[in-house]
Amino acid sequence: EELGDVLMQVVFHADIEKDAGRFTMDDVCDGVVKKLLFRHPHVFGDGRAETADTVPASWDELKRQEKGQKTTADALDAVARSLPGLWRAEKIQKKAADAGFDWRDVSGALDKLDEETGELRQAVETGGDVAGELGDVLFAAVKVGRFCGIDPEDAIAGTCEKFIRRFRVMEQEAARQGRALRDMTLEEMTALWNGAKERS
Known part of the structure; x- marks a missing residue:
């Protein structure tokens, strides 16, 4: 059918x-x-x-x-811009890897992710190019996922659902205490969040 x-x-x-x-x-x-x-x-x-x-x-x-497409760069440029960003990043990385431009194993990708995270922190603290550095972190995270055989869009979708599930538990616990989240301190909400993490 x-x-x-x-x-x-x-x-x-x-x-x-x-x-x-x-x-x-x-x-x-x-x-x-x-x-x-x-x-x-x-x-x-x-x-x-x-x-x-x-x-x-x-x-x-x-x-x-x-x-x-005469070059690998032509092939990279041809990856559809209409794709979700994480999928496009994964496809671009795969084509670059097919040309031999890739880490030998996931440890190199993890080191790169650490490096990019440090650069993002520095950009935030100094008023640098935060958008560019955040993009680099996401691109590096996609590469780690690729080495681990994880679809980045599936990973972020799963994390969104997990966040919603835990937030619901946190909200329910606050209601059980007769309180609204907006009236709680960040420290109190963090304690509820940690409890929600343990249960879900």
Whole structure:
């Protein structure tokens, strides 16, 4: 059923474009076939893939050729700006890593995160480029996640839900004491927060 919905969208949009005189469903199918043939020379042509591990690298290289990307920087620049920032950062980092620009292991990424956090603190304290340094911290954190196999958007979404859950517990505990959070000191709220962390 869901595949049918996807197919309906393809047919629907192709029909709109046909009416506008831009392309037809035949053009769509022809484009897909040409793409598959071009990107799989080891299957449909004279190319060779020594192992299955070499296929993705070959695919990426052929994709760059197809899109007229002459350098890795061109490929980085082509990562869609419409993506959520953390996903875009992850894709950019992966392409840079494919070109060999990456830490050997997660310890290098963690050291970089520490360095960027220190620079953020300095920027805050001295009135420096806080936005730029915060961006560097987020970019470095994404790299740590990439080494650990963690999707950054999933990670931040999970943290948001955890924060809401703990805040709810904190608010409920304040209500149980007959108080509103806005009337409590930061120290009192922190004590409730720490209790909420232990329970959730």
